[in-house]
Amino acid sequence: MTYELSEDQRQIQELVRRVAREKVAARAAQIDRDAAYPHDMFELLKGLGMFTLPFPEEYGGTGSLLSACIAVEEFGRVCYNTAYLLVVQWVPFGAILAGGTAEQKQRWLPGLAQGELRGALALTESQSGSDVSGIKTHARKDGDGYVLNGSKIWCSNSPLADFILVAAKTLDEAGQPLGINLFIVEKGSPGLTIGKEEDKMGARGVPSCPLFFDSVRLPESARLGTEGGAGFKVAMEALNSSRPIIAARAIGIAQGAIDHSIEFVANRTAFGQKISDFQGVRWMLADMAMKTEAARQLVYRTATMADAGVSGKTLAPMAAMAKCHASDVAMQVATDAVQLFGAAGISAEYPINRYFRDAKVVQIIEGTNQIQRNIIADSLLGRVARS
Structure with missing residues (x-):
């Protein structure tokens, strides 16, 4: 199964990328430093109608998990926490959409979709x-x-x-x-x-x-x-289909770390030449880019599978691969980025410090990467997959 971004998805990508750079990037460091909930970013996302994105048109959405992944990646590229606001809204929405009664959906989903309620x-x-x-x-x-x-x-x-x-x-x-x-x-x-x-x-x-x-x-x-648990299984399937979104956060971290690294090395000199001219540095950047693009392709492919209606035992190992591989790549890329920054990389005054810490979080949350590997192995060996 292949994917190609539609015109609507490209427009979403361009919109989110512009908003992220113009209105979100300047707030990212302060949000991290103060550890304070970014109400202004929530209102920004609400005003843009972002909370509805992956859900059916009846809730104002696009019905596309890939569109959601694109938005999370672009916001996460400059601010992990702003991207996180989308995820924490989407997980309860997805669970109720998948397993709720008509009355529960009517009571909770419109408010979640419009940002009037939080879950x-x-x-x-x-x-x-x-x-x-x-x-x-x-x-x-x-x-x-x-x-x-x-x-x-x-x-x-x-x-x-x-x-x-x-x-x-x-x-x-x-x-x-x-x-x-x-x-x-x-x-x-x-x-x-x-x-x-x-x-x-x-x-x-x-x-x-x-x-x-x-x-x-x-x-x-x-x-x-x-x-008796049937409702929980439905909800777990909703969480399973959300794993590409978690993986997209990791792609955003990796790409953002690359962006900062390129800017840093291109504007520094050592031994009479730009740091970006050293072969060792150039190869590090190349490896970072290759790993990130490979992970992005896996995430987008998995999201496309979900959009095509693939679920259950077929989707589970792919979703686990996407989450596990993308977050491992984010950690590898962020680690290399800190190395490229040198002493500045371990200073809280530089943004790469934040990318490194957030990358480690993604390896753990929403099912540790060890659990993701269990899911993949269970699929290969024909065993019952774990959540």
């Missing part, structure tokens, strides 16, 4: 990061609803979210397990406590916090999908 997803627990099946948070049936107890960590966007999708083991009234479901927990629900923001190495503009659930009462309408 978050809570999967990770202290004893089970990559192992989603090992979560201990549980929702026990109680009359016509559920009682939710447990805790989560690293829930990005939670302090600003109007609702949080919470993964929990569903129990019957006798405490017997029924499976895993996602539950919609609204902001301000009695018994929900949002803990202190983490002081993160990268991705500092979007807060990540622990969550605590102390007998949070939920109506049956808060459950996403059918009881």
Whole structure:
């Protein structure tokens, strides 16, 4: 399967690239330095209609995951955190779109698409990061609803979210397990406590916090999908199809690191010549560009597969390859970029420091690269893929 950017996608690329350079780039360093949520960038994305991008036309979108990847790459090229604002909005949107009832879609999706509402997803627990099946948070049936107890960590966007999708083991009234479901927990629900923001190495503009659930009462309408885990599987498929978007963030980091490196070496001299004239430096830049372009092709191809309706066991290993390879490349390229900057590369006064830290984050979030390799290997060996 091949891809070619449509005229609409090229226009999106040109628009986002221009906006990123003219309105976003100047804010990137301050967002990272202050670790403060960029409300102005959220309003910018909202005004541009970016939140709707990958979703059906009925929500104002293009129905194209590739278009979403292009936007995330271009924003991530200058500011990881601005690109991150799109991702944290799209993941809960995608999960509800895939597994929600008609009533849930009508209540939450228009607001998410227009930027009037914000969401978050809570999967990770202290004893089970990559192992989603090992979560201990549980929702026990109680009359016509559920009682939710447990805790989560690293829930990005939670302090600003109007609702949080919470993964929990569903129990019957006798405490017997029924499976895993996602539950919609609204902001301000009695018994929900949002803990202190983490002081993160990268991705500092979007807060990540622990969550605590102390007998949070939920109506049956808060459950996403059918009881017993089927709804969770649908949501996991939505997350699986979003992995190319995560990979696109890595491509943005890599390309941005290359951009800064070229500018730096082209304007420095050593031993009577430009640094960019040294063969060793030129070859480093060439390798950085080759790796990034190869990763970009993989990400775009995977997004094109998703747009063509490929899903499940066929899409899973490709999505894992895209996320894993792209984020590994971002780390390699950012590392080489720091080397090219020399002593300046380890100074917080230069932007490449930020790209290096954000690259490491992408190797870990949304399923570590070790987990992605497990998914790929399971596919090769005919085993059941892991999320």
